Amino acid sequence: QSALTQPPSASGSPGQSVTISCTGTTSDVNNYNIVSWYQQHPDKAPKLIIYEVSKRPSGVPDRFSGSKSGNTASLTVSGLQAEDEADYYCSSFAGNNNLVFGGGTKLTVL
Amino acid sequence: QVQVVESGGGVVQPGRSLRLSCVASGFTFTNYAMFWVRQAPGKGPEWVALIWSDGTNRFFAESVKGRFTISRDNSKNTIYLQMNSLRAEDTAVYYCAKDRGAWSGDNWGQGTLVVVSS
Numbered sequence: 001q002s003a004l005t006q007p008p009s010a011s012g013s014p015g016q017s018v019t020i021s022c023t024g025t026t027s028d029v030n031n032y033n034i035v036s037w038y039q040q041h042p043d044k045a046p047k048l049i050i051y052e053v054s055k056r057p058s059g060v061p062d063r064f065s066g067s068k069s070g071n072t073a074s075l076t077v078s079g080l081q082a083e084d085e086a087d088y089y090c091s092s093f094a095g096n097n098n099l100v101f102g103g104g105t106k107l108t109v110l
Numbered sequence: 111q112v113q114v115v116e117s118g119g120g121v122v123q124p125g126r127s128l129r130l131s132c133v134a135s136g137f138t139f140t141n142y143a144m145f146w147v148r149q150a151p152g153k154g155p156e157w158v159a160l161i162w163s164d165g166t167n168r169f170f171a172e173s174v175k176g177r178f179t180i181s182r183d184n185s186k187n188t189i190y191l192q193m194n195s196l197r198a199e200d201t202a203v204y205y206c207a208k209d210r211g212a213w214s215g216d217n218w219g220q221g222t223l224v225v226v227s228s
Binding site (some may be wrong): 034045046048051060085098099102 | 147
């Protein structure tokens with residue numbers, strides 16, 4: 001069982017927006033602005049798309065955005081494109097030099 | 111161009127040891143902490159260990175504490191993961207990643223598969 005809870009699946013049509021949630025506790029997501037999101041295509045390594053809740057690394061489209069409220073962080077993908085179909089994982093610093101991940105959400109572009 | 115390449119995976123019997131290596135290039139290695147993260151088949155990633163840029167501090171997940179050690183050789187741009195007393199539940203693809211800061215990995219290798227089986 002993963003430390004952070006994500007819905008197993010999400011979907012949307014091209015051009016639409018979809019939001020994926022990541023629920024933790026007061027020990028991790030709520031307590032630190034150190035939430036990251038990763039995109040993983042089949043048989044590929046994870047790719048960082050959001051760090052520190054809402055910052056995007058260079059080269060990541062601004063269609064990807066992150067936010068946080070209380071124990072829940074969220075990733076929003078706007079203007080869905082076919083290449084956005086992938087697994088998405090959140091992570092959060094959990095204190096005591098510990099990092100926890102979510103179980104992942106499979107995003108399907110219909 | 112940043113590149114991270116893991117090696118050393120394979121099939122090993124329970125209770126035995128294995129050492130993974132990760133060679134990095136394309137960035138100033140001595141400026142960055144480095145992670146090991148693993149991913150069991152069909153599962154989400156699991157953080158394993160982190161080592162500071164100068165190697166003075168090392169942190170481990172509870173699941174591997176006391177069995178795994180992490181080290182680095184800054185003269186070779188390389189980090190290592192020494193895995194002892196391996197268990198079936200350690201079976202996973204092991205990734206090495208550069209920490210861009212704030213516990214986020216911004217450059218990952220392709221991973222190396224470790225299978226613990228008799």
